[in-house]
Amino acid sequence: MIDFCGIELAHPVINASGCFDVLAARACFGEELIERFPFSAYVSKTVTLAPRAGNPPPRLWESAAGMINSIGLPNPGIEGYLDEHLGEYAKLGVPLITNVMGSTAAEFVALLAALEDRSEVAAIELNVSCPNVATGLDIGADPRGLRLLLEELRPLTQKPLIVKLTPNTADVGACASAAEEGGADAVSLINTLRAMALGYGGKPWLGGGSGGLSGPAIRAVALAQVASVAERVAIPIVGMGGVSSGADAAALLEVGALLVAVGTESFRDPAAGARISAELARLFAENAGS
């Protein structure tokens, strides 16, 4: 068992937010999904205060050893999430982490208030990759702003707060450190790297203009950023970015992550999390035996 912010997890592999819709997957794969559930905790897609339709298509671009997405965080809003999704997620048999995003501190406050009495939610992950309306910077890219946000939010909930750090910043270690000072219980990284692709006539291909790069293309960046954050903070780290194998997961754990999240690889293989977790256990066993 792993103790993650007081939550007991059976193994170190969870899903990256937005990369696994269990309700849709259950409709495709039936009960076998639940019986062989690949993750030790389930992280929801990002939930916002109001419902969002998401970005106009096209939303995907296959890039060199990865993909760029411009999905735009479609979600039913916090009310729809609580009414329609939470009950189903609670049946998964693993702790639930709800990922939320606000474009202002007040929106985060309202989201936390809505989740506070819901015992199904074990922890809250804060998506701080939304641009600050005043500065245009991602909230999570500005260490001072991030610390102030956490200082405001931390007293409002009993639940562990995980800050999902953006890699689109000059010094991710400084952001992680600011989150910790503000009261974050854990940090998770890396989110996707800002990227774009050109279509016909030199116009942006993606309906949203630019998007986020993920997959093996960003694995080495993730390793460097997790290592740099591990040098700066004492709180637990969820490492992610291009993890496709047990060896990739082991590398992130080696440089200081406590948990590893699988994102894009689940698109290629719905059961990738289970395979990666099994490969990781095999690597541990081999190391213990040598």
Add this chain to the structure above:
Amino acid sequence: MSAPFGRRVAVVVSRVELGAYVVLEVADDATPAAPGQFYMLAAVERWGGGEDERPFLGRAISALAARGERRVAFLLEDVGPGTRRLCELEAGDDMYLVGPLGRGFVPPEDGQEALLVGGGVGIPPLAMFQEAWGGRALLGFRDAQRAPGASLFDNPEVATDDGSVGHHGPVTDLLDRVLGEGGEFVLYGCGPPGLLEALRVRALRHGVAAQLCLEAPMACGFGACYGCVVETTEGYKRICVDGPVLDAAVLV
């Protein structure tokens, strides 16, 4: 019926060239596909490292046949790094499969005649449909290299863009003639976006029901990535789990 959870390895048992197309038959004892359903396909070896270091993601490919012989077949055309690699596979090669996925066609009611209107490499769901439930096939192809796809159907009428086989012109010419004859028709369509739009417009104009099998690049095929959406009267729908077959009346 659910698809097996996870990606599985299946062996290619035969590869047959059909003009510009390749038909791959793959050994698989999972739930057979229904007409209109699809699989996510990838080669086990050398998936990646092609043009621009692609392919990376699986490719969503309609089932062509599920013959109850523990086999599933696919019709492929080399149109990019993913389909190129799939077209290279030979008997004995390993392939990754996820599926069958998505919602397929609903058969016509008693007294209705199914008109199957297909274009190019989009014909497989209609070939499966005809095998299961019958129907009159109207098929359009670019040229004589692709017209051999019609051999997958019983009694098809064929149109080609260059006039090399059958009617010289778009397949909608054939459809307009049949619709003009009158009858209790239901349209079933699969093909390029322009054809699907033409079918949607004709269905509206003639007051005929139409089920259209859509396509979009997909990262996952099982509703996880939200990448393959299409705009409908009820907002964005994921083609992979809400489709790929959608009622033409909900499309905008």
